[in-house]
Amino acid sequence: MEVRDTLSSSLKRVESTRGKRINMFVCGPTVYDLPHMGHARTYIFFDILARYLRFKGFRVFYLMNITDIEDHIITRAKEEGIQWDSITSRYSNEFFKTMEDIKNNSVNLYAFATDYISEIISQISRLIEAGYAYETSDGIYFRVRKFEGYGKLSHQNLDSLKAGIRVDVNEHKEDPLDFALWKKRKEGEPYWPSPWGDGRPGWHIEDTAITESIFGVTYDIHGGATDLIFPHHEAEIAQMESISGKSPMVRYWIHTGHLNVENIKMSKSLKNFITVKEVLKNYWPEALRILMLSMRYNGPVNFEEKALRDSQNLAEKISILSHRVARAERVENDKSMEMLNDILKPLEDDMNTPEALARITEFVKDSLSSTTPSDTNGGEIRYVLDQLENVTGIVHNVPLPERSLDMLLDLRNEMRNKGNYESSDLIRKRLMEYGIRIEDTTNGSYLWW
Structure with a gap:
C-alpha cells in the first residue's frame, strides 16, 4: 500500500x-x-x-x-x-x-x-x-x-x-x-x-x-x-x-x-457554512460517507445536493442487498475473499476511494439482479458486505425484522396474489409510516428500512 x-x-x-x-x-x-x-x-x-x-x-x-x-x-x-x-x-x-x-x-x-x-x-x-x-x-x-x-x-x-x-x-x-x-x-x-x-x-x-x-x-x-x-x-x-x-x-x-459548497470553498464569512447535523436531517450517515468516498481525499470535495441524493440512492441499494442476505449464513471462502479483495484493491493505490466505490456500485448492481436470500451465494455476499461495513462504514445495517413483520409481509403478498390490492396497498402504506419499505421483485418481496 x-x-x-x-x-x-x-x-x-x-x-x-x-x-x-x-x-x-x-x-x-x-x-x-x-x-x-x-x-x-x-x-x-x-x-x-x-x-x-x-x-x-x-x-x-x-x-x-x-x-x-x-x-x-x-x-x-x-x-x-x-x-x-x-x-x-x-x-x-x-x-x-x-x-x-x-x-x-x-x-x-x-x-x-x-x-x-x-x-x-x-x-x-x-x-x-x-x-x-x-x-x-x-x-x-x-x-x-x-x-x-x-x-x-x-x-x-x-x-x-x-x-x-x-x-x-x-x-x-x-x-x-x-x-x-x-x-x-x-x-x-x-x-x-x-x-x-x-x-x-x-x-x-x-x-x-x-x-x-x-x-x-x-x-x-x-x-x-x-x-x-x-x-x-x-x-x-x-x-x-x-x-x-x-x-x-x-x-x-x-x-x-x-x-x-456548489464549487465555492465553505466558510462562515460566505454564509455557505453547513453543519453535519443539518445534513443528517435528510440523509443517512452512509450517504455522507459515500459522498466523501466518491472523490479523491487530497482533492477538493464539492458538496452539491444532487451528489448527496445520488449517494443516498446508492446507500439505499446497499441496504436493500444487505436485507436480502441478512438471514444467510456468512460464508468466508476463496470466492468471497476474492470479491472483497477486488473491491478494496484500489485503496492500495493512495486510498483511491472513487475507484473502490465504483467497484462497490457494480458489485451491488450485479448482486441485486441475481440474488435472493435462498441463493447459495447469499452467504458470500453477506461476508463481503460485512467486511465493507468494517472498512468503509457504508452499509446501513439494522436489526432483522421481527417474525411478526415477516408474517405481515406474507399476509400482504397473499392478498396481492388474490387480487385484493386495496388491502395489500393499505399494509404497504401503514408500514411506510413506520419507515419500513416493501420491495417487490420477480424473485419475491422484501422488507427494508
Missing part, C-alpha cells in the same frame, strides 16, 4: 518500524461551534484509513487532540456571557455525538489540550534552553529563523513566507514569522501557572506536547486538512525537531483537500 506524503511530495510505501504497530495522529477540532461538513470531510477519510490499515493487519493507535483553549473559545464565551469551559464542554459533546452519528469509531484516544499543560510547559522550557524560544512582555515565542527546516512541509522558503492564519504579528516579536508558544495572562481570560507567569498555551504547541507524551518524539502518520499545512504543521515540525534533533518527526504527512 502506498500513500502520498506531503513532505516528500511522493508516494511512499506504508510500513511500520515496530512490528505491525502504526501510530497515527490527526488534528482535532477547536470546540466552540457545531461540527461542519469540513470536519466530516477530513474525519471520515481518516476513519476509513484507520479501518483499512487495521483490516490489513496493522495495529493502529489513532490519536486525536481536542483544542479546548483558544481565542475563538474565549470570544464565544464572552459573547454568551458564560465560562469558557462551558463552551468547550457543550461543543466537545456535540463533536463526539456527531462522530458517533456519522459512524466514525476508529479513534483510540481523544486528548484535550488542557490536560497536557505540564507537558506543554516542559516543551517550552526545553525550547528556551536550546535557544529556539524567547520571552517577551506578552508571552513566549518560537524563533522561526533559527530552525533551518522551516517551510519544508509547505515547500516554501523563509523569504517568501508571510505570517498566516493564527500567527500573531506584533511589536514584541523579533520576527513577524515567530509564533506564540505561551500567551501571558490577560484580564478575563483563563490561565494556568508557569515559570513565565500565569497564562495559556499557544495553538501549535499542544499537538507536539500531546504526541510526544503518547508516541515519543517521532511517529508514523500525521493527518489533517490542507489548510493546516502552513503555519500549523510547519510549527509542529519546528517545535519537535528542535527539541529532539531527530528528523523527520513524522514518516507520512497526509492531508485532505478543501470542501466546496
Whole structure:
C-alpha cells in the first residue's frame, strides 16, 4: 500500500518500524461551534484509513487532540456571557455525538489540550534552553529563523513566507514569522501557572506536547486538512525537531483537500457554512460517507445536493442487498475473499476511494439482479458486505425484522396474489409510516428500512 506524503511530495510505501504497530495522529477540532461538513470531510477519510490499515493487519493507535483553549473559545464565551469551559464542554459533546452519528469509531484516544499543560510547559522550557524560544512582555515565542527546516512541509522558503492564519504579528516579536508558544495572562481570560507567569498555551504547541507524551518524539502518520499545512504543521515540525534533533518527526504527512459548497470553498464569512447535523436531517450517515468516498481525499470535495441524493440512492441499494442476505449464513471462502479483495484493491493505490466505490456500485448492481436470500451465494455476499461495513462504514445495517413483520409481509403478498390490492396497498402504506419499505421483485418481496 502506498500513500502520498506531503513532505516528500511522493508516494511512499506504508510500513511500520515496530512490528505491525502504526501510530497515527490527526488534528482535532477547536470546540466552540457545531461540527461542519469540513470536519466530516477530513474525519471520515481518516476513519476509513484507520479501518483499512487495521483490516490489513496493522495495529493502529489513532490519536486525536481536542483544542479546548483558544481565542475563538474565549470570544464565544464572552459573547454568551458564560465560562469558557462551558463552551468547550457543550461543543466537545456535540463533536463526539456527531462522530458517533456519522459512524466514525476508529479513534483510540481523544486528548484535550488542557490536560497536557505540564507537558506543554516542559516543551517550552526545553525550547528556551536550546535557544529556539524567547520571552517577551506578552508571552513566549518560537524563533522561526533559527530552525533551518522551516517551510519544508509547505515547500516554501523563509523569504517568501508571510505570517498566516493564527500567527500573531506584533511589536514584541523579533520576527513577524515567530509564533506564540505561551500567551501571558490577560484580564478575563483563563490561565494556568508557569515559570513565565500565569497564562495559556499557544495553538501549535499542544499537538507536539500531546504526541510526544503518547508516541515519543517521532511517529508514523500525521493527518489533517490542507489548510493546516502552513503555519500549523510547519510549527509542529519546528517545535519537535528542535527539541529532539531527530528528523523527520513524522514518516507520512497526509492531508485532505478543501470542501466546496456548489464549487465555492465553505466558510462562515460566505454564509455557505453547513453543519453535519443539518445534513443528517435528510440523509443517512452512509450517504455522507459515500459522498466523501466518491472523490479523491487530497482533492477538493464539492458538496452539491444532487451528489448527496445520488449517494443516498446508492446507500439505499446497499441496504436493500444487505436485507436480502441478512438471514444467510456468512460464508468466508476463496470466492468471497476474492470479491472483497477486488473491491478494496484500489485503496492500495493512495486510498483511491472513487475507484473502490465504483467497484462497490457494480458489485451491488450485479448482486441485486441475481440474488435472493435462498441463493447459495447469499452467504458470500453477506461476508463481503460485512467486511465493507468494517472498512468503509457504508452499509446501513439494522436489526432483522421481527417474525411478526415477516408474517405481515406474507399476509400482504397473499392478498396481492388474490387480487385484493386495496388491502395489500393499505399494509404497504401503514408500514411506510413506520419507515419500513416493501420491495417487490420477480424473485419475491422484501422488507427494508
